[in-house]
Amino acid sequence: MLPQESMQSGGSQRQDESGEEQTLLNRDEQFHLWIENIADIITVFKADGTIFYQSASITRLLGWAVEERVGQNIFTNPITHPDDIQAQQAFLIDAINNPDKVVTSTFRLLRKDGTFCYIEAIARNLLHHPLVQGIVSTYRDITERMELEKRKEEFIRAASHELRAPITNLKGHTQVLKMMLADHDAMEEPVEYLSIMDKQIDRLTRLINDLLDVTKIRASMMDYKDTLFEVDPFVRDLVILLQHNSSHHTLRFSGESHATLCADKDRLAQVIINLVMNAIKYSPRGRPIDITVTAEDDRVLIRVRDYGKGIPELYLQRIFERFYRVPDTDNDNRSGLGIGLYVAREIVARHHGEIQVESQPGEGSTFTVALPINT
CATH class of the missing domain: 3.30.565.10 (Histidine kinase-like ATPase, C-terminal domain)
Structure with a gap:
């Protein structure tokens, strides 16, 4: 190969390498922009609970600056509602103890303005992965969904209570009618119809009680004796x-x-x-x-x-x-x-x-x- 051709070949190779490097840089920047602008908060923890990566979404959703949370430990310095700290820590411990398992939880996190929002958290343990070496977690704001769920349960509870009184009255009147017909030796057919009504009232009563129990369970108000x-x-x-x-x-x-x-x-x-x-x-x-x-x-x-x-x-x-x-x-x-x-x-x-x-x-x-x- 002539010297001039060799020089041209070498220059072409350097240009190709430079182009590949620029493509990789562009892809890294593109990926970075995706992560930083995703709606959910992305957090990466160390095994001891220390945050070493926090996406910019935390500022949009909770008001905290990234630097205010990176380096913090959720076991010693959480921004979790006091009633939910145990749930969040159990969530992380479950992820730590189960590599590759997808774990989920729901808890409340503190916004910088002092209010709380409900979070749906999903985590996966990638501590063993050499390029990650952390527990990757996504946090999604589900406050609106939880408030809607709460209103729905309040409606169910109120409606169930309102239905109880007329159902109880129907039950009582049905039983009285059955006794009156029995006293007068009435035909079997009317008595049979009343028995069917009585069973349907019992079934409706069970449905109402089940609905009330659902709301009690959700509110941790189920009573036991x-x-x-x-x-x-x-x-x-x-x-x-x-x-x-x-x-x-x-x-x-x-x-x-x-x-x-x-x-x-x-x-x-x-x-x-x-x-x-x-x-x-x-x-x-x-x-x-x-x-x-x-x-x-x-x-x-x-x-x-x-x-x-x-x-x-x-x-x-x-x-x-x-x-x-x-x-x-x-x-x-x-x-x-x-x-x-x-x-x-x-x-x-x-x-x-x-x-x-x-x-x-x-x-x-x-x-x-x-x-x-x-x-």
Whole structure:
């Protein structure tokens, strides 16, 4: 190669390298602009909770300058609402202990003007990644959503209270009419109609009570009155009572635990009634419902099994969510608000127990309530 050609080749190579470097710089600047102008706050923590990166969105959403928060430790100098500090710290600890797991939480953060806003936080532990070496978290302002949710729950609570009085009156008048017709040896048909009305009123009462319980749970106002009672006769009596209200299914009680619980008897009855009524609702006429009680590993297990349509595996993890209903694939239009199982799970959790479900489409479902036995 001639010297002149060599020089031209070398110059061309340097120009190419210079162009690639400029492209990379442009891409870095572009990425930086994306991050700094994203609506959510992006925070990167060290393993000890120290913030070593904070996006500019914190100024727009909370009013704090980036330099006011970088270097701060959320364990020792948080801007979290006092009632939510434990939730935020548990959120970070969960991320620290579970690499690559996506963890979520909701808590309130302090704005610089002294007000608080609700934050939905999502984090992932990338401490092991050599280019990150931190826990990456995004904070989204959900204050407006939470306020709307609060207004909705206040409406539900007010409406439920307003409905209680007329429903109670209807119940009373229905029972009086049934007694009057019975005293006068009336035809069976009117009495049957009143019995149907009575059952529908009971169903409506349960729906109203469930709605009220949802608002109480959300406001941490659920009331409990614990007493000591024997489990086996308690469940057996409930099954007998529920059998009187179900003429199309046979409720079969079996097993024994010889266990005693210190718990809210009425709340646990609410759980069992909900499970049995669901089993009845989703079982064809004539199919039995099995309710069993056993003791195992210092726990009492109450199982409710039906032989109905079952629940597809896709929906099993969501059926305990508030207002969630399994999609109606059979067009059977079964009613319900999707709150009974949510309330049941909360009641069982309060008693330090757990509720689980096993199901196979076409074979039915088994719900198991496990509660620690008092010793």
